[in-house]
Amino acid sequence: MSDIPETLAAHLAREVTSLSHCWRVTRRDGTVSGFTDHDRPLTVAGTSFEPQSGFTASEARETLGLAADTVEIEGAISAATITADDIAAGRWDGATVETLLVNWRAPDQAGTIRTQTVGRITRADNRFVAELDGPEAALDRIGGRWFRRACDAELGDERCGVDLDDPAFSADGTVAALVSADTIRVDGLDAFPSGWFAEGRLTATSGASTGATVRVLSHRVSGEGTDLVLWRDDAGLPVPGDGFTVVAGCDKRFATCKAKFANHLNFRGFPHLPGNDAAYGYATEGQVFDGAPLVP
Template sequence: MSAGNGPLKTHLASETTSLCHCWRLSRADGVVFGFTDHDQSLVCDGTAFEPETGLTASEAKSSLGLSIDTVDVEGALSASQIREEDILSGLYDGARIETYLVNWRDPREFQKLRVAVIGKVTRRDGSFIAELESEAWALDQPSGRTVRRGCDAELGDAQCRVNLNDPRFSTGGTLRRVEDGGVIVVEGLSGFENGWFDNGTLTWTSGGHEGRKERVVSHGNFGGETRLALWREATLEGTDGDTFTVAAGCDKQFSTCKAKFNNALNFRGFPHLPGDDFAYDYVSEQGVFDGKALVK
């Protein structure tokens, strides 16, 4: 039980109550926000909870088992702390949400109702709805490795071991202008062949998007200009002179791992896995069974 449970229990037993909900949101990058459905700011359990976000909660239901409980939190995207581009960039993916029941007349009287993580986030008419998943729900998710031809590591992680600080695989650049469709014209990448940064990651190092990461869809040099197409749903904004770093991309194929990164020994897939045609075929006298790879 959380601190203050005793006094709150007494308050709940009284004829009239003064209760509200508070939510403490902790993102993976260490940023913490506090929101409440009360009409005034509250300080509870060491966190300041602000009312101007207009957050509301759906009916909450706690059930046995590992299914997702039907708990949603809804709020306005116009809130100063919550921006649409942050949601689209994944800053709230997996964020931790603690829900409190608080006596707003005396915030020292509170009860922590549940702890959850943000799962699916949907946007509609200038607002957002975040589905809260219980921590127990994670126990029902698939774990372990899947046997497949493609690599299941992330480029540069402890399994892959590619050094993305190597100047062959990453570099810095400067934004020159933004075009329609999430395409940006940049400088600083002229020494790299077309497609080198396809599926790569761009990180802004200055400007209004500083610290934000973007997925590179395609990279190419056209008409003497270098263009990067970025994957995003919201409109991309930027100013001439904004700087960034960009890391090479990988399509998870063995041939790419071997030729582009010289990293075949650390490939985390099974490139010689037989296909369905082989699995359903019949043994014949003409077949060659010498133990060599079936897929080159």
Template sequence: MRTLPTALSDHLAGDATTICHCWRVTRRDGIVLGFTEHDHDLAFDGIDFLAASGFRAADSEETNGLSVEAGEVSGGLSSAAISEADVIAGRYDGAKVEVFQVNWQAPQEQHVLLRVQEIGEVVRADGAFRAELRRLTHRLDQVQGRIYGRRCDAVLGDGRCGVDLTNPVYRGSGAIVAVLSETHARVSGLDAALAGFYRQGMCRFTGGANAGHAGDIEDHRVDGDGVTLSLWLPPPLPLAIGDTFTLTAGCDQNFAVCGAKFSNVLNFRGFPHLPGSDFAFGYADGDTVHDGRPLYE
């Protein structure tokens, strides 16, 4: 049950109200911003809630239980509030949003927290944005714990994996010499690396319009025309000749690759000897030997 401040409760019980919504956005990098749909800036709890942001909420429906309904918030891209560069860079993805109902005549004394949500998908077009607000129960759809599988479920270089990605053996750098598409480019500086070495690795741009952005590598090919890198998704801004980058080797979570490429089989976090579906759906017969030996050597 939500308890309203006495002054706000009395105000809502009156014949006329001066109510608006405010949003407190806490990004994952720790930056806190405030926005309101009112036509003047408001302030409470030490936060300034900006009216110039153009924030406005779409109609939404509240339900009980653990359903994962979502709402929306939209507004204009303004350098004074939300910049297009920050939206493109994903700085608002996963941000916490606290929605308040406020009496704009007395915001410090008369406000109440309505709900806490997270920003999901952000769509931008024509100088404006539209952000999905997800209820926190959406986290219940995420996998908790571990799932048995043949492939490793660790992230290359994390504490469970143990591979030292600062080792120069697993890193490379270069520059774009030709742009083939929004995700494909010919690059220099990687001639010593075998084809596929950086596949499923990470590319971090160190120079050019995308400096600071990191993206996943789809493929790393070597042919008669040189070295080609392919990204899974296009970077925020178009690739350009001269853009520089650093690469980190990739891993496909395969037991054989873990040993041959990283010499790390002792830390392999999968179950490579797990029987496949052909065994699970099999049955005992006179031609199969069942003497307790390992299924896989």
């Protein structure tokens, strides 16, 4: 909903106007940045809006009903404000973007015309395009629980109950070497068997990527050392000497929940849920029907 003050409304009623757009971006970590499509810096409500990123916006429209409207903003990747590493690390994902309409001759005449969140960012040729989703976009997201054999809780959350601060499920390490484009060799995980951290999360605690979290695809232990294969998503890997914290992974199976975490009483899936094969199955000689659990 637009919030246009009377002073700005009076300016809009004139035959000649001096208008520009400003975007106040608040990241999830609390960092606030300001950008404008005007050719000079503007200060509005205590926020400085800088023009050097060359922000431009696509056509914006608002429709009646519950359809989700989106707007795209485009700008240059700048070492001072928006970096490729920050985009790849997801630091701008989910940021709140307030679009302001400003009289650049009198910046105190400004109004908020929409508030949206960053849904998707794409990069090409040292530029980025951010897709802004309105509140209606939340209606397209599936809510509620999934009825499936696998657990639908996130490891360590309130529904799961596993204490990830337990030394058995988390560890600190250091990157020793880069093995390949998606694999790092690490020190500090010698006490854990192969596969323990597969499907887990690695968070950098030092170096240029401090704070960035990536998913661990594979955890391998061999005679050459301990290797972690990471989901890159175009992000650079931690470099040798960087520290990190990694938490154990969970494949969401009941057997893993019981054997690895001793947390089967909190399992949030339905391991006995019949599959499609049950609809076509029939009793045959030699099958055992003793009422025993299908999942140990």
